[in-house]
Amino acid sequence: MSLRIANAAGFWGDWTLAPRQLLETTEVDFLTLEYLAELTLSIMARQRNKDSASGFARDFLNVVDQIAPVLKRQSELKLVTNAGGLNPHACAAALGKQLSECGLGDLPIGVVAGDDLIDQIRDKQGAGYDHFDTGQPLEDRVDRAVSANAYLGAQPICEALQQGSRIVITGRVADASLTVGPAMYHYGWDWEDWNRVAAASVAGHLIECGAQVTGGYRTDWRDCSLTKIGYPIVEIDHDGQLVVTKPDGSGGRVTRQSVIEQIVYEIGDPAAYYTPDVVVDFTTLEVAALGDDRVAVRGATGNPRPETLKVSLAYADGYQASGQLLIYGRDCIVKARIVADLIRERLGLEGIELESMNIELLGAGDGVPGLTSPPTDMREVMLRISAFDHRREALEAFAKQFAPLITNGPAGLAGYAQGRPVVRATYAYWPTVVDRDNVTPTCKVQTAEQWNQQRT
Template sequence: MRQRGEAPVRIANCSGFYGDRLSAAREMVEGGPIDFLTGDYLAELTLLILWKARQKDPTAGYAVTFLRQLEEVLGTCLERGIRIVTNAGGLNPAGMAMRVRQICDRLGLQARVMHIEGDDLLPRLPSLLEREPLAHMDTGQPLREAGIQPVAANAYLGAWGIVEALEAGADIVVCPRVTDASLVVGPAAWWYGWKRDDWDRLAGAVAAGHIIECGAQATGGNYAFFQEVPGLEHPGFPIAEVAEDGSSVITKHPGTGGLVSVGTVTAQLLYEIGEARYLNPDVVTRFDTIRLEQDGPDRVRVWGTRGEPAPATTKVCINYVGGYRNSVTFVLTGLDIEEKADLALRSLFAGIGGREAFEQVDVQLIRTDRPDPPSNELASALLRVTVKDRDPAKVGRAFSNAAIELALANYPGFYVTAPPGSEDAYGVYWPALVPRSEVQEVVVTDDGRTIPVAQPPAGEASAPVEAPAPVRAPRGPTVRVPLGLVFGARSGDKGGNANVGVWARSDAGYAWLAEFLTEDRLRDLVPEARPLRVTRVLLPNLRAVNFVIHGLLGEGVAASTRQDPQAKSLGEYLRARVVELPARLLADVPEPAASQNA
């Protein structure tokens, strides 16, 4: 058993979302030496899912899959001194902690189980609104003017509650809505005894936490150049070896599938970020200072990260029930696709009172058909119709039955992709900020005591970051090729916004990318972004450009009517667009997988 303070502290991840690979916890514990096992189960959408679970069972509200994983590894973790830190507590960390203790009793094991509270602001919301506007971070509208009834309001907590629990002797720390990176920052800060104003160390740990929080995305999962990744059928999960100075090495257990490279780590650093100043409750991490270098096979060193004092506010994830919705997807085949779509729409709405009968109607004609199609499927397009209303009767069977009644009386070749369905309640995400002083975080020990968690201190911002000397963009003959032949990308959701980060493999490639891929150019390549606000951030150390497309996802993932409501495929769409590329940059094209793995 290693002693606290020995460097590096080895922090392993076994979950990137609620529903991730169940065997990952066992694989991380049995695959090699680690000091901490962490798991991230929460997202903005997950909190709404857990709220729905609590409506059926008031004792629910946590990620039950964690309990199944825990049973497989608990004995080994206690034997080896591996501590467990997870945010699987969700909306009910006390309930999760109780279930963990029941598992310990059933297995005849003794473990100190503690949980954290203080993120749930819903009971205090009326009094809080007397002092704070809780304005929507994107629209600026104050919550009290919105006329909505929130069902959940959870502040993002930081790492110091985890530190306090570990200091009190916890073997297992059950967290509610802490930030994803806090699952790494807390163990590292406790292990080394960092102070609350060790800004650069804390920022380095935030970078490491952001890299491993999504599990196998750091080891080759969802990677743009996936052909380079061996064993992608079953990639290993990531480990952050965090040093005392906050730098880290990202790796995985030997012999596992996947790849840890500067590319895979860069991709994950770009996932779901906005500005270069990445705000966490404990520190502001300057993503424009992060440096990466390959440190051996499946080892990437992350260093140079600068931190600034923690922000005076923390984010609050507010969810409310927006109403009900229903969808039907008509398949249109062969000739006259647009005319068939028009007929289907006119006929559908004529039978249910017109479009104006619903609060919202979304129609998408997805042209997947081809001329002279070589197969029946490639002759088909999809017409997806979604209706929303606060009255469930309007969008329930009355809507779906009206669609099905057209089956023998409408366009030729009529069929739909699924049987008629009932209405489904959907949630809306409302991001807001609240002063840190309004958050009363405590650790609840295994004997029922509460330990208050102090807020980070105030401080001054770091000196301006010096940008690397610019490299001249290559000139000369060009070729028309897909952007993704040379450049990687990763995209995701940030509430109602989408981010897409694009990175280069060489300094020359980055110089061209930074010059070429402007906000206006992105709007040209992604037509859906043309009417929306687009912001761009340059990250020279990562050879990357990050964009945020504001409002692309509407009111958030749970309410979005997009085919891809989390913008997971947006980066791959951008990479598929054909551009005029300097021929010299074709040298950055990766070699085929066969030679890479030879």
């Protein structure tokens, strides 16, 4: 029997019904839940600054609440998730409380941490953390850094499973490692058996974005129903050969095309896909449809893991706001440009010139600039104006320019009912690397009740 690993969350905000629907319609050995995009941790940093017991993906608690009956019924089912975000111990404590209250206080929860490097980087004044692409030094930005996390690999996850965890909560780990950890734990492969580690990483890459491999975001999306789309399951055999599938009777489709579209999603050089566990070569893969929403993926190869770990750092960098107005009439394109000018000119009356402003005429082809011209007979267009500035007050003034236009601007404007544009802090993304020697992954396993007693 192959190892079956499913994924029911591809990002923080994915479909809330997915985990329960999956577990109620099929049996798997592991369920993974992925919550951390590049900048999610900067949002969590802000939350933790306000409340030391927050800073993790709280949605995960709701998921466990929904699937608790399955956890009780299937004693072999295990969960692996990066829901811990910037505060995995607080996540475990909150989960420990919840599980204790529903009779699962004995359940072992493992926490993987050690990815958070912000203190270390501040201590070093940012020295040695140059931008990965541009080579620029971090030093003059380090005082604005809000989060900095290394992408840990699968080894501490595997360790947490070996110590008996039924739920493993991590901070930042490579998305694919959520799958690699269970595969290594199950089969006991050598960590330097690069082709098998690569196969497990391909398995993780295939399911980490949830339904994107089972019919979502697919070019040929019209040939199936998406309402009850099935979230993905990858079967990994003892030799590292894979089958991608989904629960019987669910919506969506798994085809050769859906699988290849996901293999090539968000990659650079396909011959060298870097993870903390292995450098994967996707060009040796072979994909073949087996029928019935089952697709085989074979031939993964890998090269030794990199000596450095990727670090995702975010620093505060100004503010953004974005407002929209629907512009109606035969002259809508011209009128939209005049409305945008009015906003700019009225800001000028207050002595404000914004650092940058982007004007988009949605419906007229601005979704991808330059590919189409507006149709000649357009009757309406959505004007979207987005602005950036380092001064919050300048953007507050910008946000106040939209509503007055309904009464003191041209005829034929609508859509202010959604309210004044919200000014939000923005963070710049700073990819960098760190030597493995400077990162110490940790792993702690104890029962839900024990975590509960450590709540702050």
